[in-house]
Amino acid sequence: MTAIPTSIDATEAMLATQGYVSARALSTVMFLALKLGRPLLLEGEAGVGKTEIAKVLAAALGRRLIRLQCYEGLDAAQAVADWNFAAQMIAIRTVEAGGGADRDTLRAELFTEDYLIERPLLAAMRPQVGGPPVLLIDELDRTDAPFEAFLLEALSDFQVTIPELGTIKAPEPPIVIVTSSRTREVDGGVIKAHHRDAE
Numbered sequence: 001m002t003a004i005p006t007s008i009d010a011t012e013a014m015l016a017t018q019g020y021v022s023a024r025a026l027s028t029v030m031f032l033a034l035k036l037g038r039p040l041l042l043e044g045e046a047g048v049g050k051t052e053i054a055k056v057l058a059a060a061l062g063r064r065l066i067r068l069q070c071y072e073g074l075d076a077a078q079a080v081a082d083w084n085f086a087a088q089m090i091a092i093r094t095v096e097a098g099g100g101a102d103r104d105t106l107r108a109e110l111f112t113e114d115y116l117i118e119r120p121l122l123a124a125m126r127p128q129v130g131g132p133p134v135l136l137i138d139e140l141d142r143t144d145a146p147f148e149a150f151l152l153e154a155l156s157d158f159q160v161t162i163p164e165l166g167t168i169k170a171p172e173p174p175i176v177i178v179t180s181s182r183t184r185e186v187d188g189g190v191i192k193a194h195h196r197d198a199e
Helices: 008-018 024-036 050-061 076-080 085-097 102-112 120-125 145-157
Strands: 040-043 065-069 082-084 117-119 134-140 160-161 166-169 175-180 191-194
Touching: 008 024, 024 050, 024 085, 040 050, 040 145, 050 065, 050 134, 050 175, 065 120, 065 145, 076 082, 076 145, 085 102, 085 134, 120 166, 134 191, 145 175
Parallel strands: 040 175, 040 191, 065 134, 134 175
Antiparallel strands: 082 117, 160 166
């Protein structure tokens, strides 16, 4: 795992180790986002290299890259976690065939981590080998305002809540890169950069 760079020049040098030549303005906002622990919002047309920056940053720091691809209709459950209903039904049928357990015991057993399907936001809150991951939230502008509000709230405290399990807080906040192709205005709680560099 590589340490977070301590200067703008060190940030440029770190990106260069992965073959990425960064404009000074981009290196500056990336350094500030890393130093302050704030999400970095990259706005620009499709194909200019916004997503590539997250990949390069993860590789340069030796961190896991977790990608949340945004789309119209994306909701909190699809971003955080789902229950594996098929596995839960098999467990119910198995218990019923064996004579059955009482309802409260069965409910407690069905809503555990064993039956949880982890989605990107929850994965980013978990401890990772090599340090906190780089969380890429790609094309946030394709979602709707309520999801954006949920996401910004989750990122403000770096925690998510699963009703059956409670609140899960990141022991160390992930490094967050948010991209937008400017199909609508995205705002709040992020350091912004307009990205025009070619990939």
